[in-house]
Amino acid sequence: MRFRDFHRNVKLRIGLSFLSGTANNMVLPFMSIYFSGKLGDTLAGLVVILGIMAGVVAGIIGGYYSDRFGRKKLMLAAEIGWMFCFALMAVVNSPWFESAGITFLLMIIVSIFWGIHGPANEAMLLDVTAPEERKFMYAIMYWMNNLSFAIAGMAGAFLFKSYLFELFISLSVIGLITGIITYVYIQDDYKAPISGKPSTTKKNSPSIWANYRMVLRDKTFLIFTMASLLLVSVEFHLGNYVAVRLGKEMVDTPFLPWVTDAWQIDGFKMLGFMRTENTVLVVVLSVFMGVLMRRFSDRRVLFIGYACYIAGYSYLAYSNQPGLLLLSMLIATVGELMYVPIKQAYLGNLAPDHARSSYMALYGMVYRGATFLGGLGVILGGMLSSWLMASLIALSGVIGMVMFYTILAQLEERKNGHFAAANSSFMEANKAGLESTS
Template sequence: MRFRDFHSNVQLRIGLSFISGTANNMVLPFMSIYFSGKLGDTLAGMVVILGILAGVVAGIIGGHYSDRFGRKKLMLGAEIGWMICFLLMAAANSPWFESAGLTFVLMILVSMFWGIHGPANEAMLLDVTAPEERKFMYAIMYWMNNLSFAIAGIAGAFLFKSYLFELFLGLAIVGLLSVIITYLFIQDEYQARMAKKNELGSQRSQPSIWSNYRKVLRDKTFMVFTMASLFLVSVEFHLGNYVSVRLGKEMADAPFLPWLTNDWRIDGFKMLGFMRTENTVLVVVLSLFMGIMMRRFPDRKVLFIGYTGYIAGYSYLAYSNQPGLLLLAMFIATVGELMYVPIKQAYLGNLAPDHARSSYMALYGMVYKGATFLGGIGVILGGMLSSWLMALLIAISGIIGMVMFYTILAQLEERKHGHFPAANSSLIDASKSGLESTS
């Protein structure tokens, strides 16, 4: 499988993801600092909370309507929306006019448009890829996302404070580029299939948004997969929450290596920076290499070895204050993550039936919101519990997720070959029979 073998939709979206991801990461990770300085810590926290809520609600609504009206319309609407928002942000942070309050409101709207765009974009990629292509597709996307984050983090640190107007203007231009490419070149295969069914007289009555998601919630395999992912993803999210707070308090002036007591010392904030840099560099350098190397082994074995390394590495970060061992633990955790992510994402792509992909992706998107919440809970618990107990709780969380994943592995393999539970199968079969009888 090569990149040029992908459908043109996949090639275009991967390229756009890299460009837009680089532009976004030059600005958005620093917005909390911006709002804290302009509006105070309380409102800086509010923009995060309201952004999450807006994204969740918009994603649920957008996922439903993407399955009803097609992917391209929702994607275009969202891209036009955030392009206008970024243009207005540029105006609100220009040399002639400044309004942190307007920027605050526009950031919430951007989160809403991202919530609409995400499920439609994910479903569109799945519409044009076969199950055997998805592991490679997700491996490339994972690598590109981390590369864009690495580039943007360095550039944003130098440009954000002095060139905010120009950065927002750049985001608006990238949004315009996305609109043009989506409108002219993205093919909505799902909408085309819907139109063909309508012409052949097999159109079915569309369910309400509640009945639609009720069916998704009744899919036990998907719900177990989602809960398992929540527990597993939360393991990593503790790095930016409890682990960073603990290192800031406990590691004041530690020797980088035990035998360098007077030469090279480090504090918790620098240690966190080293670990984040190590994680990013390893992902960029090893992603594609790991994908090629792991092809010779069964997916199941790679998946669970990866989970084990990932859980062990991140759990140790919650306990140790030895810089050398922390870097080793981050190496083990990152390699484990590189092993399991493409396989897990490919299983996710096979979970949803064709007629409800956006709805499934919208609900799955809540995993990351939930992991953010659990990361915050970890900070609270960390103030009351010892570091070894926190490490144990993080490890237990990951192990629960891994065991839950193991219990549905057989069903995931069945979905890979197009075998769905009765509720979904009946709808798919009915659609097929409608086409066959008309033809």
């Protein structure tokens, strides 16, 4: 499989995601600092919370309508929407006029448009790829996302404070470019099959509640989602509990413990080194790992990857030795590189054609839930010892891995196109939706 063999939609979306992701990551991660300085810490936290909530609701609604009316319409609407939002942000953060309050509201609206765009974009990629292509596609996307994050992090740190107006203008222009390319070049051949027949009329469509009841009755998907939540939360503790612990416990620690007068490091610098190590390793090793792992079965690579990932991140919750922390991050990152493309490919195969956006919308809650568990880890970390926290993080990952193992046979069936249980649930939900509207 080569990149040029992908469907045109995939190649375009990978390129556009890199372009827009780089631009967004130069601005959006720094907006909390902006709001904290302009509006105070409370409102800075509120914009994050409201943004998450708005994105979740918009994703659920967008997923439903993407499966009813097609992907391209919603993607285009979202891209036009955030183009205008970023243009207005430039206006209210210009040399002539400034309003942090309007920027606050616009950030919430941007979160809504991102929520609408995500499930439709994911489903569109799955519509045009075969199951055997998806592991390679997700490996490339994972690499590109990390590369854009690395580039944007460095550029944003230098440009955000002095060139915010220009950055918002750039985001608006990129939104315009993305919208034009989506409108002109993206193909959307998806047709919404209701009761086996293409239809988009309200009379023949189940309600949004019936639609998501169908998804929630898919036990394989629910277990996959819960397992993913537990596994993703293992990494999210790095920016929460691990960061807080290192900040408190690592104070002028010798980088080489056997040389006490050598270079010393504190917890904040250590966290920065580990994040940089993770990003650099992903960018450098992604292609190499993909080639190396081809000789092994997906099942073996997946669970060895999970084991390395859990062991590495769990040890970060305990140790204060710089060298061992860097080694643990190496092990965790290698594990992540092993399992992510395979797990994402399974996710792509999990959803039946007629409900891909709905499945992707609900799966998107995994990252919101992992954010919550990461915050909960900070609270528990104030009451428990580091070794006990490390044990709980490891236990969370192991439970997720075991849950994943229990549905592996069903995931393989979905890979081969067998969706009997999911289709049965969909038909029941469809019938219920029609009865409720009659």
